[in-house]
Amino acid sequence: MNKLKFLISLATSALLFISCTESEHKHNDLAHENKKETSHIHSDEVKVESALVVLYPTEGSETNGQVIFTKMDDGRIKVNAEVYNLTPGKHGFHVHEFGDCSSPDGKSAGGHFFTDHDNHGSLEDHKTHVGDLGNLDANSDGIAKTTFITDKLSFSGKNSIIGRGVIVHEGEDDTKTQPTGGAGARVACGVIGISK
Numbered sequence: 001m002n003k004l005k006f007l008i009s010l011a012t013s014a015l016l017f018i019s020c021t022e023s024e025h026k027h028n029d030l031a032h033e034n035k036k037e038t039s040h041i042h043s044d045e046v047k048v049e050s051a052l053v054v055l056y057p058t059e060g061s062e063t064n065g066q067v068i069f070t071k072m073d074d075g076r077i078k079v080n081a082e083v084y085n086l087t088p089g090k091h092g093f094h095v096h097e098f099g100d101c102s103s104p105d106g107k108s109a110g111g112h113f114f115t116d117h118d119n120h121g122s123l124e125d126h127k128t129h130v131g132d133l134g135n136l137d138a139n140s141d142g143i144a145k146t147t148f149i150t151d152k153l154s155f156s157g158k159n160s161i162i163g164r165g166v167i168v169h170e171g172e173d174d175t176k177t178q179p180t181g182g183a184g185a186r187v188a189c190g191v192i193g194i195s196k
Contacts, residue, residue, distance in 0.1 A: 048155040053166045053190035055083060059104035063188040065144075067166055068195070069153065077153040077161075079133065082145050083168055083188065086138035092173030092183025093146075095131030095153070096165040099191035106186030109165030111179060115158045120179050130159050132181070135173050166190045 053067040065083035072078055081093070097110030112120060113131035120129055130152050136144035153161050168188040173181035 048162060048194050050195045051155065051162060051192050052195040053192050055166065055168060055188040055190040056101060057085075057188055058101075058106040058186050061085075061187040063168055065168075065188065067190070067192075069155075069161065069192065071155055072149060075154075076149050076151045077155070078147065078149045079153075080147045081136060082143070083136055083138070084143055086136070086142045086144055086168070086187070087170075088138050088140050088142060090135040090137050090172035091144065091187070092167075092169035092171065092181050093133045093136045094129070094167050094169075094173075094183075095133065095161050095192070096167050097131075099163045099165050101165060101189035101191060106165075106167055106189040109167055109186070109189055113161065113164050118179070120175070120177070120181050125175075129179075131161075131164075132173075132175070134175070136168060161192050162194060164192050166192060 049071050051069040053069075055063065055065045055067065057063050062085040063083060064085060065081065067079065067081040070078045070080070083091075095113045097113050098108065100108040100110075102108045112129040114129040117127045117129065119127060120132060125132075132152075133150075136146055138144040153159060155162055166189070167186045169183035169185065170187050171182070171184035173183040175181055
Protein backbone atom coordinates (compact mmCIF):
# COMPACT_ATOMS: atom_id res chain seq x y z
CA MET A 1 0.00 0.00 0.00
CA ASN A 2 2.83 2.35 0.88
CA LYS A 3 4.44 1.56 -2.46
CA LEU A 4 1.20 2.48 -4.30
CA LYS A 5 0.92 5.77 -2.38
CA PHE A 6 4.53 6.52 -3.24
CA LEU A 7 3.96 5.85 -6.97
CA ILE A 8 0.79 8.04 -7.01
CA SER A 9 2.66 10.82 -5.22
CA LEU A 10 5.57 10.50 -7.66
CA ALA A 11 3.23 10.64 -10.70
CA THR A 12 1.41 13.67 -9.28
CA SER A 13 4.72 15.48 -8.70
CA ALA A 14 5.85 14.69 -12.23
CA LEU A 15 2.59 16.04 -13.70
CA LEU A 16 2.87 19.22 -11.62
CA PHE A 17 6.48 19.67 -12.71
CA ILE A 18 5.60 19.23 -16.42
CA SER A 19 2.65 21.59 -16.09
CA CYS A 20 4.77 24.29 -14.40
CA THR A 21 7.56 23.90 -16.95
CA GLU A 22 5.13 24.29 -19.88
CA SER A 23 3.51 27.29 -18.23
CA GLU A 24 6.89 28.92 -17.65
CA HIS A 25 7.91 28.14 -21.25
CA LYS A 26 4.72 29.77 -22.58
CA HIS A 27 5.30 32.77 -20.29
CA ASN A 28 8.87 33.15 -21.60
CA ASP A 29 7.65 32.91 -25.22
CA LEU A 30 5.01 35.56 -24.52
CA ALA A 31 7.54 37.82 -22.83
CA HIS A 32 9.90 37.36 -25.79
CA GLU A 33 7.12 38.26 -28.26
CA ASN A 34 6.15 41.30 -26.19
CA LYS A 35 9.78 42.39 -26.03
CA LYS A 36 10.08 42.13 -29.83
CA GLU A 37 6.81 44.00 -30.29
CA THR A 38 7.80 46.69 -27.79
CA SER A 39 11.16 47.11 -29.49
CA HIS A 40 9.44 47.49 -32.86
CA ILE A 41 7.00 50.05 -31.46
CA HIS A 42 9.87 52.05 -29.96
CA SER A 43 11.70 52.30 -33.28
CA ASP A 44 8.52 53.37 -35.06
CA GLU A 45 7.67 55.94 -32.41
CA VAL A 46 10.96 57.85 -32.67
CA LYS A 47 9.94 61.02 -34.49
CA VAL A 48 12.28 63.94 -34.95
CA GLU A 49 10.56 67.25 -34.29
CA SER A 50 13.56 69.58 -34.38
CA ALA A 51 17.25 69.65 -35.16
CA LEU A 52 20.04 72.03 -34.22
CA VAL A 53 23.29 73.15 -35.82
CA VAL A 54 26.01 75.01 -33.97
CA LEU A 55 28.16 76.79 -36.54
CA TYR A 56 31.88 77.06 -35.86
CA PRO A 57 34.40 79.25 -37.73
CA THR A 58 36.69 77.69 -40.28
CA GLU A 59 40.39 78.58 -40.21
CA GLY A 60 40.96 82.34 -40.44
CA SER A 61 37.27 83.12 -39.88
CA GLU A 62 35.37 84.35 -36.83
CA THR A 63 31.88 83.48 -38.17
CA ASN A 64 29.70 81.51 -35.79
CA GLY A 65 26.04 81.01 -34.96
CA GLN A 66 23.25 78.49 -34.90
CA VAL A 67 20.49 77.11 -37.09
CA ILE A 68 17.31 75.49 -35.77
CA PHE A 69 15.22 73.25 -38.03
CA THR A 70 11.67 72.62 -36.80
CA LYS A 71 9.08 70.27 -38.28
CA MET A 72 5.74 71.99 -38.90
CA ASP A 73 2.33 70.32 -38.56
CA ASP A 74 2.06 70.05 -42.36
CA GLY A 75 5.45 68.28 -42.61
CA ARG A 76 7.41 71.25 -43.96
CA ILE A 77 10.57 72.41 -42.20
CA LYS A 78 10.96 75.83 -40.62
CA VAL A 79 14.54 77.15 -40.73
CA ASN A 80 15.64 79.76 -38.20
CA ALA A 81 19.26 80.95 -38.52
CA GLU A 82 21.32 83.48 -36.58
CA VAL A 83 24.89 83.98 -37.76
CA TYR A 84 27.48 86.43 -36.43
CA ASN A 85 30.79 87.99 -37.51
CA LEU A 86 30.03 88.05 -41.22
CA THR A 87 31.00 90.81 -43.62
CA PRO A 88 27.95 92.95 -44.42
CA GLY A 89 25.99 91.60 -47.41
CA LYS A 90 24.89 88.24 -48.75
CA HIS A 91 26.43 84.87 -47.95
CA GLY A 92 25.68 81.48 -49.48
CA PHE A 93 23.89 79.15 -47.05
CA HIS A 94 23.68 75.44 -47.81
CA VAL A 95 23.18 71.95 -46.42
CA HIS A 96 26.18 69.87 -47.46
CA GLU A 97 26.59 66.13 -47.95
CA PHE A 98 28.53 65.20 -44.84
CA GLY A 99 28.37 66.08 -41.16
CA ASP A 100 32.14 66.48 -41.09
CA CYS A 101 33.74 69.81 -40.20
CA SER A 102 37.14 68.34 -39.38
CA SER A 103 39.14 70.04 -42.13
CA PRO A 104 40.31 73.63 -41.43
CA ASP A 105 38.61 74.91 -44.61
CA GLY A 106 35.30 73.08 -44.07
CA LYS A 107 35.71 71.09 -47.29
CA SER A 108 35.35 67.80 -45.41
CA ALA A 109 31.59 68.53 -45.45
CA GLY A 110 31.61 67.67 -49.18
CA GLY A 111 29.44 69.31 -51.82
CA HIS A 112 25.86 70.51 -51.64
CA PHE A 113 23.47 67.80 -50.48
CA PHE A 114 21.34 66.52 -53.36
CA THR A 115 19.18 63.51 -54.22
CA ASP A 116 17.16 63.71 -57.45
CA HIS A 117 18.62 66.86 -59.02
CA ASP A 118 22.33 67.58 -59.45
CA ASN A 119 21.86 71.23 -60.43
CA HIS A 120 22.54 74.24 -58.26
CA GLY A 121 19.85 76.88 -57.92
CA SER A 122 17.55 78.80 -55.62
CA LEU A 123 15.64 77.67 -52.55
CA GLU A 124 12.35 78.00 -54.42
CA ASP A 125 13.47 75.82 -57.36
CA HIS A 126 12.65 72.17 -56.64
CA LYS A 127 14.77 70.92 -59.56
CA THR A 128 17.97 71.83 -57.74
CA HIS A 129 20.05 70.55 -54.83
CA VAL A 130 18.01 69.76 -51.72
CA GLY A 131 20.62 71.71 -49.77
CA ASP A 132 20.34 74.97 -51.73
CA LEU A 133 19.00 77.39 -49.10
CA GLY A 134 19.89 80.67 -50.83
CA ASN A 135 21.65 83.46 -48.95
CA LEU A 136 21.93 84.93 -45.49
CA ASP A 137 21.93 88.73 -45.53
CA ALA A 138 24.24 90.25 -42.92
CA ASN A 139 23.60 93.76 -41.64
CA SER A 140 26.24 96.45 -41.01
CA ASP A 141 27.11 94.75 -37.69
CA GLY A 142 27.84 91.46 -39.47
CA ILE A 143 24.72 89.76 -38.08
CA ALA A 144 22.42 87.72 -40.31
CA LYS A 145 19.04 86.48 -39.08
CA THR A 146 16.56 84.65 -41.26
CA THR A 147 13.45 82.51 -40.89
CA PHE A 148 11.71 80.65 -43.70
CA ILE A 149 9.68 77.48 -44.30
CA THR A 150 10.51 74.95 -47.02
CA ASP A 151 9.30 71.57 -48.23
CA LYS A 152 12.68 70.72 -49.80
CA LEU A 153 14.10 69.42 -46.51
CA SER A 154 13.04 66.49 -44.34
CA PHE A 155 14.00 64.69 -41.12
CA SER A 156 13.43 61.25 -42.69
CA GLY A 157 13.67 59.48 -46.05
CA LYS A 158 16.01 60.35 -48.89
CA ASN A 159 15.87 64.10 -48.25
CA SER A 160 16.74 63.75 -44.58
CA ILE A 161 19.21 66.37 -43.40
CA ILE A 162 19.94 64.70 -40.03
CA GLY A 163 23.69 64.19 -39.62
CA ARG A 164 24.60 66.35 -42.61
CA GLY A 165 26.59 69.59 -42.60
CA VAL A 166 25.61 73.26 -42.86
CA ILE A 167 28.02 75.68 -44.52
CA VAL A 168 28.00 79.48 -44.60
CA HIS A 169 30.08 80.94 -47.42
CA GLU A 170 32.26 84.01 -47.71
CA GLY A 171 30.31 85.50 -50.62
CA GLU A 172 26.90 85.64 -52.27
CA ASP A 173 25.29 82.63 -53.90
CA ASP A 174 24.27 83.80 -57.39
CA THR A 175 22.00 80.69 -57.69
CA LYS A 176 23.31 80.11 -61.25
CA THR A 177 27.00 79.18 -61.23
CA GLN A 178 27.41 75.38 -61.18
CA PRO A 179 27.81 73.53 -58.92
CA THR A 180 28.21 75.96 -56.00
CA GLY A 181 26.65 79.30 -56.87
CA GLY A 182 30.08 80.95 -56.87
CA ALA A 183 29.77 81.74 -53.15
CA GLY A 184 33.48 81.35 -52.41
CA ALA A 185 35.25 79.98 -49.35
CA ARG A 186 33.52 78.35 -46.40
CA VAL A 187 33.58 80.60 -43.34
CA ALA A 188 31.51 78.46 -40.95
CA CYS A 189 30.58 74.81 -40.63
CA GLY A 190 28.28 72.82 -38.36
CA VAL A 191 26.64 69.39 -38.10
CA ILE A 192 22.87 68.88 -37.99
CA GLY A 193 21.91 66.96 -34.86
CA ILE A 194 18.57 65.89 -33.40
CA SER A 195 17.54 68.26 -30.61
CA LYS A 196 14.11 66.84 -29.68
